[in-house]
Amino acid sequence: MLTLAQIMAVFLKDVRSELRTRYALNALLMFVVTTVAIILFALRGDQPGSTVLAGMFWVSVFFTAMSGLSRSFVSEEERGTTMTLQLIASSTTVYFGKLLFNAVLTLVLVAGVTVVYLIVFPAFEITGMGVFLLTVFLGSLGLASAATIIAAIIAKAGSRGTLYPVLSFPILIVPLMTVMGATVKSLEGVPFSDATVDFVVLISYFMVMTAGSVLLFDYVWKD
Amino acid sequence: MRSIVLRAERVSKNFNRRNVFRDISFVLSPGDSLAVTGKNGSGKSTLVKILAGLLAPTNGLVAFESAGTTLNQDEIRPLLGFVSPYLQLYDEFSAVEILNIVARIRSSGAHDPTRRRTLMEQFNLWGRKDDAVRTYSSGMKQRLKYVLALEHSPAILLLDEPTSNLDEDGISAVRSVVAGYGKSGVLVVATNDAVEAAWCSRELKVGI
Numbered sequence: 102m103l104t105l106a107q108i109m110a111v112f113l114k115d116v117r118s119e120l121r122t123r124y125a126l127n128a129l130l131m132f133v134v135t136t137v138a139i140i141l142f143a144l145r146g147d148q149p150g151s152t153v154l155a156g157m158f159w160v161s162v163f164f165t166a167m168s169g170l171s172r173s174f175v176s177e178e179e180r181g182t183t184m185t186l187q188l189i190a191s192s193t194t195v196y197f198g199k200l201l202f203n204a205v206l207t208l209v210l211v212a213g214v215t216v217v218y219l220i221v222f223p224a225f226e227i228t229g230m231g232v233f234l235l236t237v238f239l240g241s242l243g244l245a246s247a248a249t250i251i252a253a254i255i256a257k258a259g260s261r262g263t264l265y266p267v268l269s270f271p272i273l274i275v276p277l278m279t280v281m282g283a284t285v286k287s288l289e290g291v292p293f294s295d296a297t298v299d300f301v302v303l304i305s306y307f308m309v310m311t312a313g314s315v316l317l318f319d320y321v322w323k324d
Numbered sequence: 325m326r327s328i329v330l331r332a333e334r335v336s337k338n339f340n341r342r343n344v345f346r347d348i349s350f351v352l353s354p355g356d357s358l359a360v361t362g363k364n365g366s367g368k369s370t371l372v373k374i375l376a377g378l379l380a381p382t383n384g385l386v387a388f389e390s391a392g393t394t395l396n397q398d399e400i401r402p403l404l405g406f407v408s409p410y411l412q413l414y415d416e417f418s419a420v421e422i423l424n425i426v427a428r429i430r431s432s433g434a435h436d437p438t439r440r441r442t443l444m445e446q447f448n449l450w451g452r453k454d455d456a457v458r459t460y461s462s463g464m465k466q467r468l469k470y471v472l473a474l475e476h477s478p479a480i481l482l483l484d485e486p487t488s489n490l491d492e493d494g495i496s497a498v499r500s501v502v503a504g505y506g507k508s509g510v511l512v513v514a515t516n517d518a519v520e521a522a523w524c525s526r527e528l529k530v531g532i
Contacts, residue, residue, distance in 0.1 A: 106428065107428070107429055107430075110425065110428035110429040111429055113428075114414070114425050114429070117417070117421075118414060118416055118417075121416045121417075122416055180412055180414075180415075181410065181412035182412045182413070182414055184378055184410070184411055184412070185411055185412060185413065185414075186429075187377075187378055188376065188377075188378065188401070188404070188406055188411075189401065189426050189429050189430045190401075190429045190430070191397070191398050191401070194429070323378075323379075323380065324378070324379050324380065
């Protein structure tokens with residue numbers, strides 16, 4: 102029987118392992134810094150409008166996520182600990198534990214990118230804070246839900262580095278377009294009610310992606 | 325220790341088009357022990373992995389029964405102990421941390437501190453329990469795998485190359501564990517060592 106305690110145990114294992122090895126955190130940090138630096142050089146002091154800023158924000162988040170979110174499963178394969186985890190945990194426990202880890206990691210990533218953007222781009226003014234916070238929260242959940250199942254799929258493949266963003270992008274187009282639109286609304290101070298449709302799309306995406314992943318994961322996880 | 329019957333019916337395994345073994349059948353009741361023997365590449369480890377639920381058979385069935393009822397995978401998992409040279413550990417953690425993590429994932433944290441200490445002393449790991457596993461030798465890692473496999477008193481113990489990387493003391497500890505399982509649990513040992521095969525009351529030759 103699936104228990105929350107077992108899911109949390111998988112989650113906490115990954116958190117403690119990450120804090121000791123800093124495998125994904127270092128990759129994420131370097132990618133954020135590098136991405137923002139390149140954008141700054143390209144802009145040469147120009148301040149883009151809210152639409153471009155929102156797009157750049159989520160491009161930074163997407164590619165940074167692609168550099169780090171696959172670690173939850175790839176590290177198990179690379180270290181050979183997949184079999185150990187299969188022995189002690191049900192596939193559903195593993196899935197939800199890893200999903201929770203990726204969701205938290207994505208939230209940390211988005212928080213980091215937000216701070217950097219606030220510092221580096223004066224035009225990145227969050228006028229609608231409620232819309233922005235809910236957008237990044239739901240967007241992070243959607244990103245994590247897709248990233249987790251794709252990470253499980255590519256973990257046993259060769260050329261994982263290339264395969265991960267290639268497989269992720271088509272699946273993430275819908276939530277990416279939605280969060281970009283909602284982020285524009287938050288930067289322009291649009292009323293909360295005007296972003297409700299975006300939130301419904303993001304919640305629905307997360308639920309559908311998670312439900313599909315739960316059904317599929319057992320076949321992906323086991324030989 | 326719960327009484328479990330392990331039943332294998334016409335189990336076969338193919339990898340792509342290569343058949344590893346076919347039509348393997350046996351029934352093991354509490355107190356039974358089975359040595360799986362055969363040449364290198366004959367499928368001994370593959371069969372043990374199938375019994376542990378790590379691989380699916382191509383054909384056939386593996387079932388675990390308790391009081392006439394077939395158990396599902398979630399019910400079987402806490403009843404299995406598995407030791408193998410290719411089982412890897414999280415080497416950034418200490419032995420105690422790994423045992424705690426496994427106990428939490430396997431059974432929401434329940435474990436017997438006395439049993440843990442007894443096992444770690446039996447396998448000569450108590451003095452290194454707080455050291456990171458990355459500092460362990462291969463033999464020490466193999467000993468830790470035994471502690472992991474035995475701490476929850478599994479009804480079924482699956483050993484693949486049981487004395488791999490072990491010194492005489494380690495082999496002696498394994499022998500005493502095996503002797504205990506010969507009385508009340510189900511034991512399966514995959515080996516190409518005649519001494520290890522002799523620990524078991526029955527033998528299954530794979531790949532012939």
